[in-house]
Each structure stands twice: as C-alpha cells, then as structure tokens.
Amino acid sequence: APLNPAGMNLAGRWDMFLREVAYLPESDLFLWCFRLNVNGKLAPDLFPAYDAAKNRWVTIKLPMPADAKPFDRSAVCTSIHWDAKRGLVWVGDASWDGAVWVLRFDPKTAEIKPLTEYAIPPVETKK
DSSP states (O other), rough: OOOOOOTTTTTOBBBBEEEEEEEETTEEEEEEESOOOEETTTTEEEEEEEEETTTEEEEEEOOOTTOOOSSSSSOOEEEEEEETTTEEEEEEEETTTTEEEEOOOTTTTEEEGGGGSSSSOHHHHHH
16 A cells, blocks of 8 residues: 655655665664755755554654755665664665765664755756
8 A cells, every 4th residue: 555654745846766765663763874865955964754543654863964965866776784783774875985884773862854844945047
C-alpha cells in the first residue's frame, strides 16, 4: 500500500536519488547520503530521512565542512551502510575528490525536523 508520508507533496522540485539508503534501528529512520536539494538549491547541512514510526519525511542536520563537495547533487557515486557492531554509518564517496565518511548518529541529540518545516527556496527563472 502507498505510504503517502507527510512532506511527500513538497512544493517545488525535490531532486532525490533514492537508491542508496541506510536504516538506523535506534531511531527508526532511513537516511539517504545526499544533501537536501529543492529547486536546485542545496541545503548546506540538511539530509533527507524517512521517519518510519511517524510516516513522514524529515531533515537531519549534519555538520559539513564549508568546502565539502561530497553529497552535492545525486548520490550516484556514493554508498551508505549501517554498521550495527560499531554503531556507525559509513558513507563511501567515489565522486569529486572521493572519501570515506563515518557518522556516529545519536537520535537523542540530533536536530531532526519535519520536512514540512523546511523553507522552500524560490524557483529561479531565466530572464
């Protein structure tokens, strides 16, 4: 049956590549390894996630270095994996300069907000 999660009908163009995802059992979240991109505007530190318990799209704020190139556009060259033994999320990035990123995700301290609270950037029109 269709899930129809809250935030699914986000106004504007929402660019996503849904192939690579990790399930985080402590928080009952599915995390994608790319930055939120709405109307061609990349969020500097917000990543989309699906909150399975509440059937809604959310954003998770993750600190990113100012010059970070990974996760810019599509996640086509990335992979993500939940390491239950170590309690870590591993992300491999084969694009740009390439890297391996590791995250210890704590749902109690993470900044998680419903996607419906995200301020939608306006659509740029060509003149």
